[in-house]
Amino acid sequence: MTTTELETLSPPIGARCTDVLSDTLEGYAGIESVEFDLESGQLKATFDQRIISNESALQVINKAGEIAATRVGQCVAKAEHGHAACAGCAGQMGEMLVAQYQAAATLPIANIQGGVIEASLNQPHLAEGEISIAQASLSGNKIAETKKIDFSIAQEKKEVALTILTLLTALVAFIGTRNGMPTLTIAILYGVAYVAGGWYGVQASLDALREKTINVDLLMILAAIGAALIGQPAEGAILLFLFSLSNTLQSYAMDRSRKAIEKLLDLRPATATLKRGEKWIDVPIDELLLGDTVIVRPGERFPIDGSVTHGQSEVDQAAITGESVPVHKDVDDKVFAGTVNGTGALEIKVTRLAKDTTLARIVQMVEDAQSTKAQTQRMLDDFEQVYAIIVLAAAALLIVVPYFLLGEAFQPVFYRAMTWLVVASPCALVISTPASFLSAIANGARNGVLFKGGVHLEKTATLKVLAFDKTGTLTHGMPKITALIPLSNLDEDELLRLTAALEARSEHPLARSIVRSAHERDLNLPLSTSFRSVPGQGVEGKVEGKTLWIGNERLFEERGVAIPADVLSRARAIEDEGQTVMYAYSAPEFLGLVAVADTLREDAVEMIKALKVAGIERVVMLTGDNPRVAAKIAERAGVDEYHANLLPQDKVTVLKTLQNKYGPVAMVGDGVNDAPSLATADIGIAMGGAGTDVAIETADVVLMSDDLQKIPFAIGLARRAKKVVWQNLVFALAVIVLLVVSAFGANLALPLGVIGHEGSTVLVVLNGLRLLGYKG
Structure with a gap:
């Protein structure tokens, strides 16, 4: 028995807080008793080290403190924060707690440093049924995630609204121009169309200029403003509408790839059925601790990663591994969050926290991968900067040379330059690679x-x-012993007992096959000491006081130990049958040969x-x-x-x-x-x-x-993605060439140039999305 003391709660805890903590802690196996010092806020827990380790006990106590803190007002609730906490996060926490849990309006948020957020709940009247404030309310990470999702949805709605507003105001202004509408009204309508259509473009342009770069958005905005300056506001409004529509469609299409991965997290249940003492209770998965026991009934999804402690079943692991056939699970087998249990009930021991499950890590990895640029994409990004400068410089020359040097009329010269800005922009070229690779990465993960x-x-x-x-x-990596050949006064069981005792310390598949065979024969294995693994050769150590070597020929060659000719001959005969031979040696003699075979998949x-x-x-x-x-x-x-x-x-x-x-x-x-x-x-x-x-x-x-x-x-999949990227690049370049030639050879109208430009951009994105359906 071991006693540990922890200061986990401050300010001084109240009686109601101690009741909640006692109920929570004493339900865990191994926690014998819990005592509180109400004045100092100190907690003393006595636990049995044979059942629960020091580390696990500390984890349990800290977690219980968080749970109690969220139930009772006069505790301090603490939550881990993955990044530096910010005042905005604190403010949002306060609003959420006030709105959802009737906490006092003057709720103080303190100690927003070091990745820990503390929130004192000044409302001691929470109902007993309100078990806890969810981690989503307390964790900065979860708040950030919620804000991100909400922002994404709001962003999409805003983009659609602004695009529709651009179209309606431009259309009304255009019709009004031909039907005697007051000039001021028309100007206001076009002004609204320009603001709505260029809202995100202006922001992106300013951000780029602050970073001393030029992007496609700037070219579009300049072309639209130029159209207005020469008395063609309708064409500028059409440009901005089509540009806004194109960006909205791109966002929607690209978001499909991202959501294909984010939906994986939806496979994970929000709660788990946890064993607490002799009872089974439903708890949020974020409250699960390492070592907890969870039951998963037939047909349910696994809420957490773990290992089976009781029961047998077939598990559909397609969401994680892509396997189409359910996998049999027995005691000690691993299971993963998000997979589906078959016909048998399984009790599992939690081996990973909710934030560290294989499913969560897959999603995080894919999100990271999708933000990592391929070499082709980096080259195009560099090309975009140089190209955009060339386009702007060429637009300036297209105005200066014909107007100032050749004496052409200003309006057609300026109009042609604005058309050039649009048709020469490399939108489709730049988006061709990320659209394809993002979709391929998402498909692969699924x-x-x-x-x-x-x-x-x-x-x-x-x-x-x-x-x-x-x-x-x-x-298969599951070799089996095919022969045990004693070479001294040992029998097969004794040879297996000694070799398995030493190999029990090794992680090599051949070593595991020896240990497995020893367990199948119910042999008692002594402890080995001075163990050392020799990569590519074997192992050495002491068993029952004697030095023992087990390995291949090279192990003995490098130690200057000659293998007798008769022993070598017997080993060669076994190897000729495709089996692996390990030599067991304890000076001055070879104890025997262990033959194993591993079959081809x-x-x-x-x-x-x-x-x-x-x-x-x-x-x-x-x-x-x-x-x-x-x-x-x-x-x-x-x-x-x-x-x-x-x-x-x-x-x-x-x-x-x-x-x-x-x-x-x-x-x-x-x-x-x-x-x-x-x-x-x-x-x-x-x-x-x-x-x-x-x-x-x-x-x-x-x-x-x-x-x-x-x-x-x-x-x-990788080769198909490369092929699609090249399709997009060739198509995008061809469209640019065609539009540029049309602009100068056939006086292409600005709206038609916009349609060609934005249409090609949407088409390359949609072509990239085809990779989501690749099946091999």
């Missing part, structure tokens, strides 16, 4: 393929070679064929296994070449050789043992990312499931 950014999507489209790690990638052969069809020139297998085993697996898989007996640094060397010989190379691995290779390759692809944090962090492309068919899908 199908269990995460591109870490547009630059990685673009590189994936250029791949020439794919290199695969063997174990766990081309094979059923879909590996089809996947490699699909890669060839997709245009991949070379498929390579890299492994630390011996050449005999590697040759058997390579032959069955149909790879072009293989490299065996590789250490992690050797794989890096092979990848560099492939890059120099063939061009861009991708490495496919598990994201843990292959981290150096993933970093060296042009594109690192990690499989099974839904279950590993390392895979999500290290790779450029993450496959959320172990489905090999997702690799040809990812490459096909």
